Every structure is written in structure tokens, then in C-alpha cells.
Amino acid sequence: MLxxxxxxxxxxSRLRHPxxxxxxxxxxxxxxxxxxxxxxxxxxxxxxxTAWSHDIGYTINQxxxxxxxxxxxxxxxxxxxxxxxxGNEALHIADHDLQLYLRTLHNQLDTVALHPSPxxxxxxPEFIFRVMPAYYELAPRVAAAINQAINTGQTTNAFTxxxxxxxVPYHEVDKIIDEDFSHSxxxxxxxxxxxxxxAPYAYTYNEQGNATDSCPxxxxxxxxxxxxxxxxxxxxxxxxxxGGKGQVFxxxxxxxxxxxxxxxxxxxxxxxVALVWSACQHLIWPPLHHSKLSYNKNLxxxxxxxxxxxxxxxxxxxxxxxxxxxxxLSSIGQxxxxxxxVMEHFVLFAECDxxxxxxxxxxxxxxxxxxxxxxxxxxxxxxxxxxxxxRWLTEWRDALLSTAGINWDTxxxxxxxxxxxxxxxxxxxxxxxxxxxxxxxxGQGDVVAVRTAAEPFPTFFGCFDYQMRIxxxxxxxxxxxxxxxxxxxxxxxxxxxxxATG
Numbered sequence: 286m287l288x289x290x291x292x293x294x295x296x297x298s299r300l301r302h303p304x305x306x307x308x309x310x311x312x313x314x315x316x317x318x319x320x321x322x323x324x325x326x327x328x329x330x331x332x333x334x335t336a337w338s339h340d341i342g343y344t345i346n347q348x349x350x351x352x353x354x355x356x357x358x359x360x361x362x363x364x365x366x367x368x369x370x371x372g373n374e375a376l377h378i379a380d381h382d383l384q385l386y387l388r389t390l391h392n393q394l395d396t397v398a399l400h401p402s403p404x405x406x407x408x409x410p411e412f413i414f415r416v417m418p419a420y421y422e423l424a425p426r427v428a429a430a431i432n433q434a435i436n437t438g439q440t441t442n443a444f445t446x447x448x449x450x451x452x453v454p455y456h457e458v459d460k461i462i463d464e465d466f467s468h469s470x471x472x473x474x475x476x477x478x479x480x481x482x483x484a485p486y487a488y489t490y491n492e493q494g495n496a497t498d499s500c501p502x503x504x505x506x507x508x509x510x511x512x513x514x515x516x517x518x519x520x521x522x523x524x525x526x527x528g529g530k531g532q533v534f535x536x537x538x539x540x541x542x543x544x545x546x547x548x549x550x551x552x553x554x555x556x557x558v559a560l561v562w563s564a565c566q567h568l569i570w571p572p573l574h575h576s577k578l579s580y581n582k583n584l585x586x587x588x589x590x591x592x593x594x595x596x597x598x599x600x601x602x603x604x605x606x607x608x609x610x611x612x613x614l615s616s617i618g619q620x621x622x623x624x625x626x627v628m629e630h631f632v633l634f635a636e637c638d639x640x641x642x643x644x645x646x647x648x649x650x651x652x653x654x655x656x657x658x659x660x661x662x663x664x665x666x667x668x669x670x671x672x673x674x675x676r677w678l679t680e681w682r683d684a685l686l687s688t689a690g691i692n693w694d695t696x697x698x699x700x701x702x703x704x705x706x707x708x709x710x711x712x713x714x715x716x717x718x719x720x721x722x723x724x725x726x727x728g729q730g731d732v733v734a735v736r737t738a739a740e741p742f743p744t745f746f747g748c749f750d751y752q753m754r755i756x757x758x759x760x761x762x763x764x765x766x767x768x769x770x771x772x773x774x775x776x777x778x779x780x781x782x783x784x785a786t787g
Contacts, residue, residue, distance in 0.1 A: 355408045356393075359569060362474040363387070363416045363561055364465075367424035372479035373517040373541055378550055378557070384416040386558040394566065397782040398576035398774070401728070410570045414561070419476070423465055428480035430457045435484050450519065451488035455505050458490070458513070466511045473569050475561055476513035479541065487519035500748035503538070512568055514560060516541050516553070526745035531779025566781040573774040577730070582622060583700035586614070586768060588629040589689045591640040592709045597631045604709070604736065605629070605761050613765060617773060630689040637688050643677035644669070644708055651720070668720035669708070669735055675727045678706060682731070703772055705732040705764060715739040715757045723755070723763035732767040736760045 368378040396406040434453040442449050462476055482488065491501040503518035516539050524532030536543065539556040588605055592598060611627040618625040634641050647669045654661040678685070686704060710716065716737050718725050724734035736758065743752035769775040 357408060357410045358413055359410050360413050360415065360472040361561075361565065361569065362469065362472050363414060364419040364474060364476045365416070365479075366419040366427060366476055367479035367481060367517075368477070369418055369421075369424075371421075371424050372481050374479075374546070374549060376479055376541070376549060376553070378554060380416040380418055382554060383557060384414065386554060387414040387416065387561065390558070390562060394570050395782060395784060396570075396573070398573040399776060399780070399782070400575045403782070404576050406576070412565055412569075415472075420465065423461070424478075424480055426461050427458055427478060428482050430461060431480055431482040431484075431488065433457070435482070435488055448486055450501070451484050451486075452491045452501060453488055453518075454493045455490045456493070458515075459505055459507065462505075462511065462513050463507065463509070466507075466509060471510060474511040475564050476511065477557060477560070478513055478515040479517050480515070482517060489518045490515070500746075500753060502533075503540075506568060512564060514538070514564075516557075523748040524746065526747065529745065530777065563781070567778060571778070572776050572780065572782040574726075574770045574776040575774055578774050579701070580621065580623070581699070581701035582624060584614075584618060584623055584625045584772060585700045585702045586610070586625070586627040586705060586772075587686075587689070587691055587702060588627065588705045588707060588764070589685065589691075590629065590631045590707045590709045591634065591637060591644070591685075592631055593634045593644075593711055594709075595633070595635065597633070598709070605705075605707075605764050610761070610765060610768075614768065614772075617769075630691065632685070632689050637685070639677075639681040639684050639688070640708075643674065643681065644710075646677050647671075647674035648716075649673075666720070667714060667716050669716060669718050671719045671722075671725060671727075671733075674718070674733060675729075678727065678731065678733060679729055682729075701772075703730075703732065703768065705734065705768065707734045707736060707760065707764075710735070710737045712737045713739050715742050715755075717757070721745075723757070723760050724767040726767050726771045730771055732764065732771055734760050734764050734767065 363383065365378065365380055365383070367373065368376055370377040390412075393412075394410050396408045396410070398404045398406065431453050434457050435451045438454070439452045440449040441452060458478075465476075466474055489501040489503055490505065492499050500523040502523070503515045504512065505514075506512040519540065519542070522532075522534045522537075538560060539553055541549070541553070544552045588607070590598075590604070598604075605627075607627050607629055611625060614625040614627070617623075632640060648667055649670045650665055650667050652663060652665050654663055682704075685706065691702075691704070714737065716735055716739075717723060718733070718735055723736070724732060726732055739757040741754040741756045744755045746753045766775075
């Protein structure tokens, strides 16, 4: 008879692809909820018993190895576009040379949950790389799309004051890559692009719209199982200021212009390998944010707006788009048989003393100096202390939910409930959590966010010489990120786990 914990691991060892971040933590989490001294097999449902009863064709030695070394094989296709002498600088890199480098990698990663402290899980992914040249027409098609966008598109010197940067919309190239991926076997695929584009000086990619809405770059991650990186594009360096995570500098990723012509092929090859491996760590098998994941077939997201106003505000105007958030979360939930519903509630400060006290108790001020022609200017800014806010919300959580009309005993029918507390303030001064964030996950698992009526303002996140701006009125994206973090364990994309550095 199989121990329930080992039975879960045996099933996971047979998966050829990870399904979702959530599922990776369920094996350990499932057995941890059964009290010691209880028969684990007795906790299985009839459908689970039936699933475990099938013969998987393992010998006893294979079974023991599967229970002690739970490995998941992940196939990663690496497609070379424009590396056969038909790309920029006539660069030629043979697919078997890149394959040889990838085979020398220690191609196993740990499965780690980062918070509250790093916790290792028993599942180990093992990467199998398949390097191949892309279809011969792909490089000229990509180059033609780039050249067309350069000739008819947008330029800006907002990021690079000394020269014009040509901006190519991501979708112009992605629609070509997406078409190629649709003919593949569905494995994870990393496209390395070196198209023979002819920019007068430099080009990079951005979203359509205002050139400064987002920081341009040369990497695109699809909602499907592929990503692409253009080594001929001029990658602008970007990221948070000192102390932040995820800075990208001029030499963080391979850019063809940085290599000498006479040794280009030899020099760029190991950097391409490092790029592929980094993509595996950040995109294909990133760490979990936390290990406290439990599956429930119904998930309810309750957004509780605590509004400093005399009457309920009208929906929209930067608040969470309930229909869009439900669609975004349902696209994840449906893959694991989970139904997701999103509801919003409004509580006025005039009717909620706890709301007022929590906000006032967490509101702090800091002073800063900025240099001017005749000395320094002293300025005062306000922020919500996240630690203090968590203390108040933890103490009065039930009272706040009751005021919002959320009845835990009768309304939910066994569904998992995730509250999202939003302080919705009329202030024209920007107020952020710890002065940095619009939304965050609290220690007990709830989400908290803050929204004000302030105009967009510069942040400490830079893109070349340009300070990116944040819109305090629009919290949808920030709330989505926090909900993904808590409900599905999705970690910050800027973070990967290294055993060497911990």
C-alpha cells in the first residue's frame, strides 16, 4: 500500500511537463494537512484511489528511485533564427555547437518556495534541450517586418537623449513567431533571433501607444509556451534603483554589437547558452512565492474598497476591472478544474471606524532633499507602512469583512476566499505601500492595495536616462500580480533561485 505522500510524488514523477506553478507544491502540501497518526490512504477519495490503482509499469527499483528522486523531464526547443550566415553580421553558429554547450550544463533545478523562508520541495525538473535551425524563411520574414516598422514607425530620444531609437512594435515580429510555434509539438520553445535588419542606427521593441508607457527591450514572453530574444536589437538598460531587484544592464544579455567581428561566433556562443539557461530559471521553472498552496475547485476573490467619500463611487477610473480580472484568473483556473469568481464591495469611511483607524495608524511621512540652483529643497511625502497596516488588518479582519457584507459561515459553500483590501482615497498626493508598491500580499495571506486620485509621477524605476512613471489611480495590474502571488504562488519574475547564493 502506498503512503499518500509517496503516491502523490509517484504521480508527479510521471509528468512530462509541469502543468501549473500551483500543482508543484501540492504533493507536500496535501500530506502536511493530515494529522500524524492518521492513515494517509484513508484520506483519499474514491476517484483518487482509482487513479492510483493503475499499474504504471515500473520495476521495484524504478519505483523506489521514483519515490526518492522525483524528476520531471522538461523538453525545451531552442530555435536559431538568422544564425546560418543569413543574419546580421553574417554570423554563423551551428546548432550542434550550441547543443554541445547546453549538454555540459548541470541541467537540474531545485523546486523552492521562497517565503517566509526558502523551503525545498522533492520535485526536481530535468531539462532536455533540442537545438535546431528555424525554417529558412523565418529570418527574412522577421527582418522584413522589422525593416517595415523602422521605415514607417516611431522613433524616440526619451530614453537615449544623444540619438534616436527606432521602436518596433512587439506584435509585428510576434505574429510571425507565433505562426511558426503553431506548427511545433507544443514544447517550451526559446527563439534566438539575429535578423538581417537595416536600422539607420539602433532599434528596439515596445508596446504600441505612448513611447514612454513601458520600457523598451528585446525580449518577448508569449502567453503560450514560447519566448523570443533578438540579439541584434539595442537592449536599453532598465530596472529599479539601488536596493531593487531585476536590474538589466548593457552586458546582462548578449547584444551582437558588443562583440569583435573576428571572434564574434566564439564569444557569443557561451552567452547564448547563459541566456537560454536564465530563461529556464525565470520563465519555465521559477521558484514559488510560498508553499502554503491548497487546491479548491472554487475560488472567490472579494475586493473590498474602503472609500474616503460620502457616497459609493462609480466603477472604473482605474479601479480593478472585475470582468477582466475574472477572465484573467479563469484562464489559469480552468486548466486545473477551478472556477474563479470576482466580487467587489464598497465600504465608506463614514460607516467604518476600523477602516479609518487602520489607514491613519499606518500613514507615515518622510522628508527628502533635492538639489536646486540656490541650495536644497525640502519635501515631505506620505506612505503606508506595510508592517503597521498588516497589524491593523490582521486584528480587525473579521470586522472589516463583516462590514463589507461578507458572511464566512453561509455565503461560500466551501469555496476558498481571498480578500483584497483596497484603500481608495481622494488624495491628490500619491501614497504607496512602503513608498514603493500599489499592492502587496500580507503575511496571513490577504492582499492589500492603495489607490489615490494623484496624477502619474516618476518612480525609482529607470529606463536608460528616463524615469518611468506610475499611475496611482490605476491599480488593476498591481492587484492582479498580488492575487497571482497569493492564490497560485507566482513569484516575482525578477527572482530566480540559486543553491550557491541561497
